[in-house]
Amino acid sequence: MSGYIVLGDWGTTRLRLFRVENGVVTDRAFGDGIGTPGIVPEAVLRAALGPWLAAGAPEAIRLCGMVGARDGWREVPYAECPASRDDWFAAATDLTLDGVPVSIMAGLACADADGVPDVMRGEETQLYGALALSPELATGRHIVILPGTHSKWAVIEDGAITGFRTILTGELFALLRTHSTLARGLAAGDAGVEAEGFAAGLARAETGVLSALFGARAMQLRGGKTPDWALGYLSGLVIGGEIVEMRAMLGGAGRVTIIGDPRLADRYAAAFAQGRTAVRRLDGDACVLAGLS
Amino acid sequence: MSGYIVLGDWGTTRLRLFRVENGVVTDRAFGDGIGTPGIVPEAVLRAALGPWLAAGAPEAIRLCGMVGARDGWREVPYAECPASRDDWFAAATDLTLDGVPVSIMAGLACADADGVPDVMRGEETQLYGALALSPELATGRHIVILPGTHSKWAVIEDGAITGFRTILTGELFALLRTHSTLARGLAAGDAGVEAEGFAAGLARAETGVLSALFGARAMQLRGGKTPDWALGYLSGLVIGGEIVEMRAMLGGAGRVTIIGDPRLADRYAAAFAQGRTAVRRLDGDACVLAGLS
Structure with missing residues (x-):
């Protein structure tokens, strides 16, 4: 051996x-x-x-x-939801x-309730890892979020994953930053100004993301804002938009668990702080290892 | 001469x-x-x-x-809104x-009411052209929409353009179709199936666009849908999302005027039909000429 x-x-x-x-x-x-x-x-x-x-x-x-x-x-x-850790291992x-x-x-x-399907491959390992690392997730209903290129919001009920939703937040931000007409001159040189833009984007997201995107350009042309501000604004818009659309999944939950990159988790934590939702964080690698062990 | x-x-x-x-x-x-x-x-x-x-x-x-x-x-x-045709010519x-x-x-x-700026260059000509061609737009409050890469929704009140909003609907669709992970295999070979996807996308847009994008892929993986369907679905999502976010601008208006490409106008007309909003259409070139004349 x-x-x-x-x-x-x-x-x-x-x-x-x-x-x-x-x-x-x-x-x-x-x-x-x-x-x-x-x-x-x-x-x-x-x-x-x-x-x-x-x-x-x-x-x-x-x-x-x-x-x-x-x-x-x-x-x-x-494996089909609802899926306990045992169901998943068996698959x-x-x-x-x-x-x-x-x-x-x-x-x-x-x-989902309307029969609309969703899938994940890889994130489930971190979700089961979170369950293994956090005994409090094993009973009752909990929301666990894995932010990223394809963000995942999962519902864990009494230790089983009962449903989830994929949101292309990170991919959308990358598309806007890299390929869109808004991308011209986007920069991230001044973290303070970028944070100000992020807060403005979060606030705007409450009334709709699609109709607020062009603001990244208009606020530079006519609002005296800089490319740093615009980059933060777009980030705030897409993250805020994700949270606005997914808010119904929270139900009465006043707390969410976020797994992943600390910098990205900071942004989600800032967004959730506005809605008075408490955030606890878990390390992504620790969750992968706990999930596979 | x-x-x-x-x-x-x-x-x-x-x-x-x-x-x-x-x-x-x-x-x-x-x-x-x-x-x-x-x-x-x-x-x-x-x-x-x-x-x-x-x-x-x-x-x-x-x-x-x-x-x-x-x-x-x-x-x-x-020229700053509110702007009559005379104001615009003078500028x-x-x-x-x-x-x-x-x-x-x-x-x-x-x-807008929050001080958020917006701009247009070119579309105003079609709006003033629509006013010249349609005496009924000259009194009262009207909504005129120019769908496209950067859709514009304008409010015309008593013959002056009093405000407008830019929505990147067409650009977003192009980004998703060309550069996203959803783009793989997107096609438009079967118009009937595409129309079915479009209707599904319109319906989904009511509960949020961002969280519905991945459905274009999940419905192929697990819902038996084809790439034609997915292309229509994405088009329905972004157009439906535009209308959902902009609905507040309609106020009590039961009618909108759409200027532009007939095929695109068809899609908007289909979307507005669901909301029982009547649509009248004007030709884009006719509006350009009337605006400049």
Whole structure:
């Protein structure tokens, strides 16, 4: 027995592996994302494991993320919500790599009250990790948010994920920043001015995002604002818009859990502070590890 | 006297000129947009006029659009709302080209009740044209909509433009269609299926656009929908979202006027039909000509 296992998050753009021995991460390794054109998954995984194999093969490998998508290594059917952690584990697909057992975890699928579907692959691992790390999430109804390119808002009820919604907030911001006519001269040089723009964008989002986007330009032309301000304004608009649209999911909850990048979590916390919603935060990597363990 | 004048719309991407004799358009000409890198406006205008000059120089040239912007040929300060047609004409800037008087029309600027500014350059010409063509717009309060890349909703009160709002509906649709992760495989091969998606998008827009965008993908993965459907869905979402956010501007108005591209106007008419708002349409070119005449 080599005495270690390998846990990993294999997304579209990156493979991240954790070497875990007696419950402790002893090393990390990286490799190409599963969406890399022409990728040979076995070869990428062997290369990433390479240095660790000198001490023997791992006892097991467990992977989450787009590795289990139709265009991944092996398609793993979605587990259907409501899904407890046990349901999710049972939905994994097992294979082997050079004799080592490999589990590819399932994504989750749900449908809202109108039958509109949604899916996730990878984020569910962090959600189950949050459950493992936070006993208070195991009973009652809780909202957990993973902000990002595709933000996810999930409802956890009595320890099971009962539903969720994907919002393209980060992607929309990137599109506006990179490709739109609003992008001209957008900058982020003055953090104070950007924060002022962010607050203005949050406030405007209450009355609609689409009709407020052009304000990023008009406020420069006629309102004396700078490109720094406009960048913050757009960020405030899309994050504020996400929260406005998803507010109904909160129900009576006066508290949300946010998993992920600290800087982004700061922005969400600022937005929630306006609505007097308390925020607790969890580290993304800690949640991935707890979810896969 | 050569007996003709030249009216023109000189936007960022295109110059369109109309040769007008005794109130009738006798010919059209085209040239590079004023946003073309390295453009020499005088040279482009001379080249476009070229064939007409054989019959003598025009008596006057009147141009609207981005030609009057800071990066245009000559910056013309915005006329401030409320602005009657007379106010707008008075705000034009006059110059000459080879001895021919040239008027460059002003754009309009406004501020909403919160002091948030907005601007237009070019669309005001169509609005004043609509007023000239439609006596019923000259008294009372009316809403006129110019759908497009940057949709404009304008309020006309007793013959003056009193305010307006820019919504980036067409640009957002183009960004989503061209650059987003939703774009993969989007198609428009089956008009019937696309129309079904459009109706679904319109309906979803009522409860929020941002949180419904990912549905374009999820409904293909899990709802049995096709790329044609998804394209229509996204179009319905952004147009529906525009109307939802702007509904307050309608006030009690049970009728709107739409100026522009017939196919796009069809979509807006379908959306307004759901809200039992009557739509009358005006031709975009007819409005440009009436506005400049």
